[in-house]
Amino acid sequence: MRRSLLVLFSCFLLSFGCYADKVVIEEIRLWSDPEKTRFVFDLSGPPDYRAFSVSNPYRYVVDIKNSDFEKNLKLPALKESPVSKIRKAKKDNNTNVRIVFDLNTRVTPKSFVLTPFNQHGNRLVVDLYKFQRKGEEKIKVAVKEPSNNFRDAIIAIDAGHGGEDPGAIGPRNELEKNVVLSIAKKLAKLVNDEPGFRSKLIRKGDYYVGLRKRIKIARENKADILLSLHADAFKTANVRGASVFAISDRGSTSEEAKWLAENQNQTDLIGGMGEYVKIDTKSEPLVRNVLLDLAFGYSQRESLELGAQVLKELKTVTKLHKEKVEQAGFMVLKAPEVPSILVEVGFISNPKEAHNLSDAGYQIKIARSIFGGVKNYIYDRPPDGSYVAWLKEGPRDLRVHVIERGDTLSELSLRYSVSLEALKKYNSVRGDTIKIGQKLMIPAS
Numbered sequence: 001m002r003r004s005l006l007v008l009f010s011c012f013l014l015s016f017g018c019y020a021d022k023v024v025i026e027e028i029r030l031w032s033d034p035e036k037t038r039f040v041f042d043l044s045g046p047p048d049y050r051a052f053s054v055s056n057p058y059r060y061v062v063d064i065k066n067s068d069f070e071k072n073l074k075l076p077a078l079k080e081s082p083v084s085k086i087r088k089a090k091k092d093n094n095t096n097v098r099i100v101f102d103l104n105t106r107v108t109p110k111s112f113v114l115t116p117f118n119q120h121g122n123r124l125v126v127d128l129y130k131f132q133r134k135g136e137e138k139i140k141v142a143v144k145e146p147s148n149n150f151r152d153a154i155i156a157i158d159a160g161h162g163g164e165d166p167g168a169i170g171p172r173n174e175l176e177k178n179v180v181l182s183i184a185k186k187l188a189k190l191v192n193d194e195p196g197f198r199s200k201l202i203r204k205g206d207y208y209v210g211l212r213k214r215i216k217i218a219r220e221n222k223a224d225i226l227l228s229l230h231a232d233a234f235k236t237a238n239v240r241g242a243s244v245f246a247i248s249d250r251g252s253t254s255e256e257a258k259w260l261a262e263n264q265n266q267t268d269l270i271g272g273m274g275e276y277v278k279i280d281t282k283s284e285p286l287v288r289n290v291l292l293d294l295a296f297g298y299s300q301r302e303s304l305e306l307g308a309q310v311l312k313e314l315k316t317v318t319k320l321h322k323e324k325v326e327q328a329g330f331m332v333l334k335a336p337e338v339p340s341i342l343v344e345v346g347f348i349s350n351p352k353e354a355h356n357l358s359d360a361g362y363q364i365k366i367a368r369s370i371f372g373g374v375k376n377y378i379y380d381r382p383p384d385g386s387y388v389a390w391l392k393e394g395p396r397d398l399r400v401h402v403i404e405r406g407d408t409l410s411e412l413s414l415r416y417s418v419s420l421e422a423l424k425k426y427n428s429v430r431g432d433t434i435k436i437g438q439k440l441m442i443p444a445s
């Protein structure tokens, strides 16, 4: 009696345990970025899983132990992904599940588990990277050095959040990640349309980029400044206005700024895998620290100046939440040599501003004002060797050449020792056409 009761009891425990602990796959979502396709499995608990590749034809298989599918589990649409089909099945007397990704090309897969954070629960992430042969991972793309005398000022534009991380959410479900991406794209276009300026969008679509990776992209593209765009949220809906932040090495200027920085930095946990900027370890630690400190002091001063210029212009199109540049320890602002600011374009928690920020016309106004401030800053202190620097110095030794029959631009560039590019840019000549009698300004070589 006692023994059978024990058996019965343990059976009950076992079956109860099995039932209670079953990990339910609630949703499978898909994100694509330029490097990979990411599948996120939303789960009711931490998974016990294994994943492996199969070839002929290529497949990637995920087995999750003691699990089940949510009733009516919808699979994501597979547009522009290396996956042609997702198949799901229960195995081993309905105890375990198997998900098979049928691939139309070979991939390099990675999978990992994320623990609950903010609105997210337990997740299993499957990343399918473009196939790389072993040893090919670190292909370096040669950076094209400009062949002319001057270069563009490079403005790195970072739309905050993305993908798994929506950022703040407005009263009508306006998502910060979408609003700031729209503004970032408009800003990038304004920058590119301006002679002597070029933009680098850190994120071009709806996917997450690690905070350190954002800095890395800016540095790799030799950015002169970095703008990180965000929208604020607060628990009371009437708070509104734009604000600008610069990095601080002595803590935050206000409690609010501190809280905000901690929150923004934490969003990296949503993306999961931290990506780290490599600091040159060859130099002596002490020397390195001194150099970093110097660079940091420089970029902090410059960031404050840049921030002030942007605030001044923002003020013409929106109310300001804070009149002065605030300082806080945002991770994304920590590039030592790149002046960087974080612009909160408004409060998405305020119904009026959420409405405005979703409006294309208003987004353009905000983008124009931010660029106005950036332009003023760059014209005030043009980067060495830049077109703007050259423009500011150029007219001092200006010579004029009147075009005669037989003159060509390339011949004139040789004669005056001025690059062809400079000659064209300075005179706004497109193509190679010049007219007899036309006056060309010849900048100092």
Ligand SMILES: [Zn+2]
Pocket (backbone or CB within 6 Å): 160, 161, 167, 168, 176, 229, 230, 231, 264
């Ligand atoms: Zn944000």
